[in-house]
Amino acid sequence: MKLAYWMYAGPAHIGTLRxxxxxxxxxxxxxxxxxxxxxxxxxxxxxxxxxxxxxTASIVDRNVLARGSQEKVVDNIVRKDQEENPDLIVLTxxxxxxxxxxxxxxxxARAQIDSKGDVLLADVNHYRVNELxxxxxxxxxxxxxxIRKAQKKGDIVTEKTANPSVNIIGISTLGFHxxxxxxxxxxxxxxxxxxxxxxxxxxxxVHDLKKIPQAWFNLVPYRELGLMTANYLKEEFGxxxxxxxxxGVVETARxxxxxxxxxNAQGANVDYEDFIEYQTLHVSEAAWFSRSIDCxxxxxxxxxxxxxxxxxxxxTKILTREMGIHVVLAGTYCKYDADxxxxxxxxxxxxVLISEDNGEIADAIAKLEPAAIFGTQMERHVGKRLDIxxxxxxxxxxxxxxxxxxxxxxxxxxxxxxxxxxYNSFTLGMEDHLLEIFGGHDTKEVITKGISANSDLNWDxxxxxxxxxVPGFVRGKVKRNTEKFARERGFNEITLEVMYAAKExxxx
Amino acid sequence: MTLAQEKPATPExxxxxxxGNYHTFCPISCVAWLYQKIEDSFFLVIGTKTCGYFLQNxxxxxxxxxxxxxxxxxxxxxxxxxxxxxxxxxxxxxxxKRDRNPSVIVWIGTCTTEIIKMDLEGIAPKLEAELGxxxxxxxxxxxxxxxxxxxxTVLASMANRCPKESEVKQEAEKTERNAIQKLMNFGKKAxxxxxxxxxxxxxxxxLFGSLPDPVVTNLTLELKKQGVKxxxxxxxxxYTELPVIDEGYYVAxxxxxxxxxxxxxxxxxxxxxxxxxxxxxxxGTRAWIEKICSVVxxxxxxxxxxxxxxxxxxxDYVDIIKGKSVFFMGDNLLEISLxxxxxRCGMTVDEIGIPYMDKRYQKGELDFLAQTCQEMGVKxxxxxxxxxxxxxxxxxxxxxxxxxxxxxxxxxPLEARGINTKWSVEFTFAQIHGFTNARDILELxxxxxxxxxxxxxxxxxxxxxxxxxx
Numbered sequence: 001m002k003l004a005y006w007m008y009a010g011p012a013h014i015g016t017l018r019x020x021x022x023x024x025x026x027x028x029x030x031x032x033x034x035x036x037x038x039x040x041x042x043x044x045x046x047x048x049x050x051x052x053x054x055x056t057a058s059i060v061d062r063n064v065l066a067r068g069s070q071e072k073v074v075d076n077i078v079r080k081d082q083e084e085n086p087d088l089i090v091l092t093x094x095x096x097x098x099x100x101x102x103x104x105x106x107x108x109a110r111a112q113i114d115s116k117g118d119v120l121l122a123d124v125n126h127y128r129v130n131e132l133x134x135x136x137x138x139x140x141x142x143x144x145x146x147i148r149k150a151q152k153k154g155d156i157v158t159e160k161t162a163n164p165s166v167n168i169i170g171i172s173t174l175g176f177h178x179x180x181x182x183x184x185x186x187x188x189x190x191x192x193x194x195x196x197x198x199x200x201x202x203x204x205x206v207h208d209l210k211k212i213p214q215a216w217f218n219l220v221p222y223r224e225l226g227l228m229t230a231n232y233l234k235e236e237f238g239x240x241x242x243x244x245x246x247x248g249v250v251e252t253a254r255x256x257x258x259x260x261x262x263x264n265a266q267g268a269n270v271d272y273e274d275f276i277e278y279q280t281l282h283v284s285e286a287a288w289f290s291r292s293i294d295c296x297x298x299x300x301x302x303x304x305x306x307x308x309x310x311x312x313x314x315x316t317k318i319l320t321r322e323m324g325i326h327v328v329l330a331g332t333y334c335k336y337d338a339d340x341x342x343x344x345x346x347x348x349x350x351x352v353l354i355s356e357d358n359g360e361i362a363d364a365i366a367k368l369e370p371a372a373i374f375g376t377q378m379e380r381h382v383g384k385r386l387d388i389x390x391x392x393x394x395x396x397x398x399x400x401x402x403x404x405x406x407x408x409x410x411x412x413x414x415x416x417x418x419x420x421x422x423y424n425s426f427t428l429g430m431e432d433h434l435l436e437i438f439g440g441h442d443t444k445e446v447i448t449k450g451i452s453a454n455s456d457l458n459w460d461x462x463x464x465x466x467x468x469x470v471p472g473f474v475r476g477k478v479k480r481n482t483e484k485f486a487r488e489r490g491f492n493e494i495t496l497e498v499m500y501a502a503k504e505x506x507x508x
Numbered sequence: 509m510t511l512a513q514e515k516p517a518t519p520e521x522x523x524x525x526x527x528g529n530y531h532t533f534c535p536i537s538c539v540a541w542l543y544q545k546i547e548d549s550f551f552l553v554i555g556t557k558t559c560g561y562f563l564q565n566x567x568x569x570x571x572x573x574x575x576x577x578x579x580x581x582x583x584x585x586x587x588x589x590x591x592x593x594x595x596x597x598x599x600x601x602x603x604x605k606r607d608r609n610p611s612v613i614v615w616i617g618t619c620t621t622e623i624i625k626m627d628l629e630g631i632a633p634k635l636e637a638e639l640g641x642x643x644x645x646x647x648x649x650x651x652x653x654x655x656x657x658x659x660x661t662v663l664a665s666m667a668n669r670c671p672k673e674s675e676v677k678q679e680a681e682k683t684e685r686n687a688i689q690k691l692m693n694f695g696k697k698a699x700x701x702x703x704x705x706x707x708x709x710x711x712x713x714x715l716f717g718s719l720p721d722p723v724v725t726n727l728t729l730e731l732k733k734q735g736v737k738x739x740x741x742x743x744x745x746x747y748t749e750l751p752v753i754d755e756g757y758y759v760a761x762x763x764x765x766x767x768x769x770x771x772x773x774x775x776x777x778x779x780x781x782x783x784x785x786x787x788x789x790x791x792g793t794r795a796w797i798e799k800i801c802s803v804v805x806x807x808x809x810x811x812x813x814x815x816x817x818x819x820x821x822x823x824d825y826v827d828i829i830k831g832k833s834v835f836f837m838g839d840n841l842l843e844i845s846l847x848x849x850x851x852r853c854g855m856t857v858d859e860i861g862i863p864y865m866d867k868r869y870q871k872g873e874l875d876f877l878a879q880t881c882q883e884m885g886v887k888x889x890x891x892x893x894x895x896x897x898x899x900x901x902x903x904x905x906x907x908x909x910x911x912x913x914x915x916x917x918x919x920x921p922l923e924a925r926g927i928n929t930k931w932s933v934e935f936t937f938a939q940i941h942g943f944t945n946a947r948d949i950l951e952l953x954x955x956x957x958x959x960x961x962x963x964x965x966x967x968x969x970x971x972x973x974x975x976x977x978x
Contacts, residue, residue, distance in 0.1 A: 001554075001596040002581040003603060006564055011557035033619045033650030035534025038562045040917035050924035050972050053917065056898070059528055061651055065623065076529075083898065095556040096619045099587055126556070127584040396564075469722055500726060500944045504821050 006358045006378060008308075008333035008396060013094045014039060015134030016122040017055055019142065020090040022172040022201040026142075027054040027086040029076055031069070031097040031104060034059055043173060046402050056080060060096055069102055077111035077119055087206045088118045088142070098126040118206070120145055132224040132308070133336060135172065139201055140228040143209060147236065150210035158213045158237065164263040164270070165195035167215040167233075170226030171202035176311065176395045177409050178202070184408035185221060188246070191279075192259065192272060200229070213237045217262045221245055221410055223309040224334065240265075246410050247314035248418065249286050249322055252279075279412045286415035289423070290322050298426055299324045304365050306331040306353070306375040307394025311409070313344040315374050315393050318418060320348040325422075328368050329353055331361060358382075372425045377401070391425035457483050459494045466496055478503075518878035519888045523865065528894035531917045532839035532863055533566060533933065534559070535648040535658030536616050539577045540567045541937070542662055545718045548746045550610035551577035552600065554628070555618030576608060582620055589624075594631050601639055610641065612747040614662060617647035642747070644669060654863035656765040656840050656936060659718055664768040666743055667716070668776060670753040708735040710804035714751050714779070716742040716769050717762035719941060726942045727762065727787060734801055734808050742769070753777050760800055762787060762941060765841035767869035783869070785876040788842070789849030790818035790946045795876055818943045825950035828957055830854035832910035835903075838862045838895050839915050840936050844870060846913070847889060848877040849949065856886050858909050861895035911956065926970040928956040 013030060017039045020028035030036060040053040058069070058076040077089050091108055104121050112119045123141055124134040150156040166189055171182045182202060189196055197215035198208055217240045218233055220226040230241040240262045246255035253276045260272045280287050289295050303325050305316045312332050319325040331353030332341045338354040346352060353364060362382045365373060373383045373390040377398050383390035392401055393409075408414040459467065470478050485502035486494050536559055539551040553559055560579040567575075580600050585591045601613055617628050632643040646665045648658035715738055719727070728738050740751020753759075755778040761770055764786050773779040784799030785792050794815045801808040819826070834850055836843045838861025847857045867874065881888045892900075897918065904912055904927065912922055912929045919929040934952055939945045960969070 001586055001591070001600055002579075002583060003600050004560060004579045004581045005575070007557060007560055010561045013558070014561065033534075034528070034530075034654055035532060035536075035562070035650040036558060037531055037917065038534070038566065040531060041915065042565060044917050044920045048920060050921060052901075052921045056529065060619070061528070065651060095558045096623065099620065099623050126558075127587065130557075466722060466725065496725065496729060500729070503944050504818060504947070 008356055008358070008376065008378070010131035010396075011095060012124045012126045012129050012131065012134035013092050013122075015129075015131040015136070016090065016092045016124055016138040018131070018172050018174050019135050019138040019201050020088075020092070020122075021054055022203070023088070023142070024203050024205045025054075025086050026088045026090065026206065027056070027080055027084055028090045028092050029073075029080060030055065030057045030092045030094055031073060031102075032057045032060060032092075032094040033096055034061070036094055036096070046397075046399050047173060048402070054084070054086065055092075060100070064100075068100075069107065073102075073104070073107040074111045074114075077107070078114045081111075081115040081117050081119075086117045088120060089115065090138070090142070091119065091121045093122065093124065093126065095126040118145070118149075130336075132334065135225050136228045139169075139172075139226065140232055142206070143200070143212065143229050144232060146206055146209035147212065155210055156213065157211045160216055160266070161195060161197065161214050163195050164193065164266075164268045165197040165215045166259075167198045167200060167212055167218045168196065169200050169218050169220050169229050170222045170224075171199055172225060173202070174395075175222070175225070176308075176393075176397055176401065177403075177407060180403075180406055180408040181221065181410040181414070183406070184411035184413050185219070185246075187413075188256075188411045191275065192256065193270070194259070194263070200226075213239065215239065216266055216268075217242055217259070219259070221310075223313070223337065223340065245310050245314050247311070247414060248318040249280055249284055249415050251314060251317065252284075252411060252415065284412040284415040286322065286419045289419050290324070294423065295323055298423075300326050301372070301426060302326050302328045302368065302370040304329045304331075304368060304370045304373050304375070304379075305349070305393070306333075306361055306373070306379050308332060309334040309337055309341050309344075311394040312374075313341055314409075315418070316345045316348050319374070319422065323422065326350075328370060329364055331355060331364075372422075374422070374425070389425045391421045393421075457486055457494055458492065460496075462496050463494045463499050466499060518875065518882050521874060521878055521888050522890045523867075523893065524890055525893045526896040526899060528896070530838065530861070530863070530895045530897045530900075531915045533655040533915075534562050534650045535653040535655055535661065536563060536618060537566055537655060538648060538658030538662055539563070539614075539616060540575075542614075542659060542718055542743070543576045545720075546612070546743050546745070546747055548611035548748060549576060549614055550604050550608055550612070551614045551616060552580050552604065553577065553616040553618065554580040554582065554597075554621050554626070555616075556582050556620050559618050559620075576610065578604070587620070587624055593626050594635070597631060598635055598638070601635060601641070601643070605639060605641055610747075612642045612644055614644045614646060614665075616658075616662075617645060617649060619649045619651050622647065622649050622651055642669065654839065654841070656763070656842070657768075657864065659763075660766050660768045663716060663718070663742060663766060664772040666747075666750065667753070667769055667772045669747075670740075670742065670750045670777070673752050673754045676752055706732065706735065707737040708804075708806045710736065710806060711756065711758055712739040712752075712754070713737065713758045713760065713800070713804060714740045714742060714753055714773075715760055715762055716773065717766055718743050719762060720939055721745065723939050723941050723945065726944050730793070730797060730942060731800065733810075734797060734806055736797075736800060736804060736806055753779060756780065758782055758804060760784060760796075761869070762796075763842070764845050764870055764873060767866035770869050783872045785848070785873045786845045787941045788845040789852065789949065790815045790822075790943050791852045791880070792845055792849060792873075792876070793941070793943050793946075795872075799872065814943060818946050822947050822950055825947065825954050826853045828954045829911075829950070832856075832957070833858055833907075834911045834913060834953075835900075835907070835909040836860045836862070837897065837900050837912065837914040837918065837932070838892065839932050842935050842940075843913075844873050844877055844891070846935065846949070848873065848880050849946075850953065851877070851880050851884055851886060851889075853950070854884070857889040858907055859900070859903065860889050860891045861900060862891060862893055865891060865893045911953070913953075921972075924971045928960055930956050 017028050020026050037057045043049050043053045058073045108119050108121045122138050171178050218230045220230050220243045233239045242258045244255040246252040256272050305312050309332050316327050316330040319327050327349040329351045330345045330349040333356050358378045373379050374393045376394050376396050380390040407417050482502040491498050536553050543551050628645045632645050636643045644665045646662040648661045757779045759773045759779040760782040770781050774781050782803045785795040787793040787796040794811050798808050833856045835858045843860050843862045847860045913932050919931050922929045940949045
C-alpha cells in the first residue's frame with residue numbers, strides 16, 4: 001500500500017479509452033463498477049466535446065461478483081454493436097475486472113460471433129502499467145490487429161506513395177495541446193512538401209489502417225505515445241521512424257534534418273537547410289528573442305522543470321540551450337522511461353529528479369527557490385503557495401490547458417508560443433529589475449478607504465461569523481446587499497435573522 | 509398539509525426499473541464534502557489508482573488545498589495477499605496520525621477491497637485500540653452504491669459511534685467533550701442557559717445529514733422559531749462533538765439519500781424516525797417543519813405566511829420556468845424532491861430518473877410529490893429507477909424537454925444538439941435546503957434558460973449535424 005494524495009499519470013484504462021475514443025467510430029466498453037465512467041466527464045468537459053463520448057460501461061455490481069458477468073458483457077457488446085454500428089468495439093478492463101479474472105478474451109470471442117463490427121480486448125494490466133504505457137500499448141494493438149487483418153485478406157497497401165509521405169503517430173484525445181500540435185505538424189509537412197498519409201489515432205478510421213505502410217516514414221512527436229506502434233511498423237515493413245520531438249528551435253531543426261535524411265535515403269533528394277534558416281530567422285521569433293534585451297535579463301535565472309518525458313526534456317533544453325536560463329532541476333514522472341530522460345537532459349540541468357510523488361517535487365521546489373517553475377497543474381499550485389510563477393507545460397492539466405485559441409507547442413509557431421509562455425512566467429524581466437531598484441510601486445499608504453470598508457451598521461457576533469463563512473469573492477456583495485436591506489427597513493443591528501431575510505428578499 | 513389530507517386519494521405514481529447503465533459519480537466522492545464538514549477527521553480511501561484518479565479530477569481545485577484525505581493505493585502485492593493488510597494499514601495510519609493528528613480516521617472501502625474481501629471491519633477495532641484513534645469503516649463502493657449514497661454509508665457507520673447519555677455522564681469524557689465544546693462555541697453559553705424559555709418541552713430531536721454550516725444554522729433557526737429544539741446533528745462540525753443518541757430519541761433526515769443512516773438509527777439506536785418530505789424548496793421546507801412539529805407535539809406558527817413570502821420573492825424565477833418541461837436523467841437521489849419543487853413552480857416533469865428508490869424512507873416525499881401533481885393539475889411523472897442512459901437519450905430526443913438535468917458526460921453533447929441542460933452535480937454542492945435557499949435552486953435551474961434566452965437570436969442553437977442515430 002502506498003499513501004498517495006495525488007497522481008501524475010492516470011490508471012491504465014484511461015490510456016486505452018483515450019486511444020479508442022480518438023479513432024472515428026470506435027466504441028469502448030469498460031468492464032467496470034458504477035462511477036468508473038468518469039472518463040466521459042473529463043472528455044466532455046476538458047475537450048468541450050460536442051459528441052457523446054463513445055465509451056459505455058458494462059456494469060460490475062453485486063450480481064456480477066456473485067455469479068460472474070456471464071452474458072452481461074457479451075450482451076452489452078452486441079447491443080452497442082447494433083445501436084451505434086461501430087467499426088470496432090474495444091473491451092476495456094479496469095482495476096476491478098483485473099482482479100475478478102474473468103475470461104474476458106472468451107467474452108470477446110463470443111460477442112464477435114454476433115457483432116458486425118470488430119471486437120477487441122485491450123491487452124493492458126492495470127497493476128503493471130499506467131495511462132501512458134496503456135495508451136501506447138493499445139494503439140499498437142489496434143494497428144497490429146488491422147494490419148494482420150488486411151494481410152490475411154490480402155488488401156494491405158505496401159506500395160509507397162509517389163511523393164514523400166508520412167504517418168503522424170500519437171495525436172490523441174485529452175493529450176496536452178495535441179490538436180494544435182497536429183495542425184502545426186500538418187502545416188510543417190506541407191511546407192516540406194511531404195504528404196500526410198495518415199494521422200493516428202486522432203480522427204482516423206480503422207478502415208484506413210491498411211494504408212499505413214504506404215507512407216515513407218513515421219513521425220512520432222511524443223515520447224510517450226506511438227513508439228511501440230512505430231517500432232512494430234519498422235519491424236514489419238521496415239518503415240523508418242523519426243522520433244525527435246520538434247519542440248524548440250534547435251530540436252525542430254534536428255527533426256527536419258532527420259526527416260531529410262530519412263527520405264533522401266529513399267531517393268527523395270531534398271535539401272531543407274534554406275527552409276530551416278528562413279523559418280528560424282523569420283517565422284519563429286524565438287531565435288531573435290534569445291538575442292534580445294528581454295532575454296538577456298533572464299540570463300542565469302533559476303528554473304525548475306517537471307512534467308512528462310517529452311515536454312520536460314524539450315523545455316529543459318529550450319531554457320538552457322536557447323535562452324541561457326539556469327535549470328537547477330529537471331524531472332519527470334515517467335519512471336518507467338527514466339533512462340531516456342536522464343540521457344536527454346543531464347547535460348542541460350544541475351539535477352535530475354525522477355519521481356511520482358508530488359510532495360517530493362514540492363519540497364525540492366521549496367528548497368531550490370527558483371524564479372519560475374515549468375510543470376503540471378500540481379506544480380502551478382505549489383508555485384501559488386510559494387509565490388513563484390509557473391508555466392504549465394504538461395499533463396495533468398485542467399480546462400484552461402485546453403485553449404480555444406491556436407497554441408501549439410510543436411513546430412515553428414510552437415517556438416513562439418513557448419517563448420511567450422516562458423517570458424510571461426518570469427516576473428517581467430525589466431519591470432522586476434526596476435522594482436527592485438526603486439523599492440516597489442506604491443510607497444505611500446492608501447489614505448482613502450473604499451465605500452464598503454466601513455459602515456454605520458453593527459453586525460452582531462453571530463452574523464459576523466456567518467458572513468465570514470461566505471466565500472471571499474462574494475462576501476463583499478453579500479455584505480453590501482445585507483446592509484442595504486437593513487438600512488431600507490431601518491434595522492440598526494444585523495443579526496442572523498436579518499441576514500437570512502436579506503438573502504430571501506434580494507438574493508444577497 | 510392538513511388541508512391536503514381532507515382531499516380525495518392522490519394519484520398513483522408509476523415506478524419503472526431499467527438496466528442500471530447510467531452515469532453517476534462514484535460514492536467515494538463523499539469524502540470531498542465530508543472531510544470539509546467534519547473538521548477533525550481524516551478520510552483514507554483504500555482503493556486503486558482508478559479511485560484516486562476519479563477523486564483528483566472530480567474534486568478539481570480542492571485537491572490542492574491540503575485535503576484531509578488520501579488514498580491507500582493498493583498495489584499488486586496487496587491484491588495477491590503477499591503483503592499483510594493489517595500491517596500495511598497500520599503503517600499508513602501511523603503516518604497519518606503523525607502528520608495530521610486527526611480525531612477520527614474514516615476508512616472508505618472500495619470495489620477492490622470488496623472483491624478481495626479485505627476485512628476492514630475486523631481490522632479497524634484492533635488498530636483503533638493500538639493507535640488510540642477511532643477508526644470508522646464505511647463501504648462506499650461502486651458495486652453497491654451511487655454518488656451521494658456514499659455519505660449515507662459513512663453516516664450509518666458514524667451513527668454507531670454517537671455516545672449514549674449514560675456514557676457522556678462518565679466524568680472523564682464529559683469534561684473533555686464539554687471542554688472542546690466550550691472552546692468551539694463559547695458564545696452560545698448565554699443562549700444555552702435560557703433555552704428553556706424559548707423552546708417547547710418535547711422529546712430530544714436529532715437531525716441527520718451533512719449540510720454546510722450556514723444551512724445548519726438556518727434550519728436550526730427555522731425550527732427554533734417554532735420552539736423546536738435540535739439536540740444534535742449527525743454529523744457535527746467535529747467528530748468529538750457527535751450528538752448523544754439514546755433510545756426513544758426522535759430523528760429526521762434532511763436529505764433523500766440517507767436511508768441506511770435512517771435504518772441504523774431506528775434499528776441499532778432505537779430512535780423514532782420522523783418520515784417527512786425533505787426541506788428542499790419552500791413547499792418542502794414547510795412540510796418538513798410541519799411534520800416535525802406535529803410529531804413532537806408543537807403547533808406550528810406562521811408557516812403559511814412564511815412560505816407565501818418566499819414564493820413571492822422567487823416569483824421572477826418562477827415566471828421563467830412556468831409551463832416548461834424538465835427531464836431528470838438521475839444520478840444523485842435528490843431527484844424526487846427537486847421534481848416535486850419544480851412541479852410546484854409550474855413545470856411539468858417528463859421523467860424522474862433516480863439511481864435508487866427507497867420507498868419507505870422517501871414515503872413522505874413521494875406522497876407529497878403525488879399530492880403536488882394533483883394540486884397543480886399535472887400528470888404524475890414516471891420514476892425510473894436504475895435508468896439506462898442510452899434509452900433516456902432516445903426519449904429525450906423524442907420528447908425534446910425544455911430542460912434536462914444531467915451529469916457532465918451528457919451535458920455538452922446535449923447542448924450541442926440544442927437541448928438545455930443543467931449539470932446535476934451542482935445541486936449536491938449548492939446550498940438548496942430551507943426557505944432561504946429556494947432562490948438558489950431556481951438560480952441553478954433557470955441559468956441555462958436565461959443564458960440560452962440571451963443567445964436565442966444568434967441562430968446557432970444546434971452545433972452538430974443531426975445524425976440518423978443519437
